[in-house]
Amino acid sequence: MKSFSTSSPAPTERRRFLAGLLALAAASSATWAQGRGMTPLPAAAAAPALRLRDADDRPVDLARYRGRVVLVNFWATWCPPCRKEFPSLARVRKLFKPDEFEVVAVNVGEDPETAFSFTGITDFPVVFDRAAQTMADWKVRALPTTFLVDRQGRLAYRATGGREFDDPDIVALIRALAAVE
């Protein structure tokens, strides 16, 4: 068994409470980088059903986006990497035509008011999985988790942990999926 060891001294602590989020952010010496890329899902299985309601109680069904590439992002406001990556969802959406790409953000376990206090108004659907049942159906193991669904409604890629979705490598994946007939 290989073993690696080191330690870092505790620098000056900066503690500031903000809506409980700081349970994950008490002190600092090293900034955590976002993850990179997305993992291909070779089985090309059909995406599980995703039928949820948005903040105005309107139904949103993933099936309505068949023919487009869809980025499905599972998130919560209390999740630091979810918060960090969220602005990149809007940025990547703007790189594509509405008829070729869509983003669907699935908030897990929270109410619309809580989510809106973070998101504000978005250009893409934010839907609510209050009981985390859809998250279970999609076999999500951690937050955030993001999937790319191809134009035929199949799971194509997955990312666990935060990303910057307008990263050129991820944009290239989306472009490639959008180009497939």
Place this chain on the structure above:
Amino acid sequence: MKIARLFLLAGLLAGTAAAQDGMEMRHLVRNDTIVLGANPLTSASRTAFYTARGFPAAAIRPYAEACGFSFGMQNAGASGIRTRLADWHVVGADGRRIAFRPPEAWDIDWGKAGLPPAARIAFRWAQFQSENLFEPGDWIMGMATLEMRPAVPFRLVARYRDEKGNHEIVLDQLACAD
């Protein structure tokens, strides 16, 4: 709903621009495959976090007062890795080995206490999961608590498995936060 949202948005614009992103780590170790970070969590911060998500303060007290950390772990290698929290432990200054309490054990307590589903969902997904699979580039954050307080300073031994076998990575000079 829309008027309420406008008020919320005004508050958002006025008050939260400087929100921390929670992605800084006080202790950090890395090798060719893994980056592992840890932040000791105070009782006050955990109480604030979970009471804001539906936990009565009395219910969350045992968890908040346990020695706990927020961990961040990233797969910086080229193949998938797996972790089991049951394979992690700390070694106190007195040489005593102490395990982590599984999130499922806490959830049994929350079920017995009749806590609301939304609170239990937030708790479940805020924890470092009992088992994780990290594909290349993936990373996961989550909280975990020890079964008891170790003698300080203590060291964390975090084991993981990849295609080449079992490995471990160690964080030294750790202490619980008050």
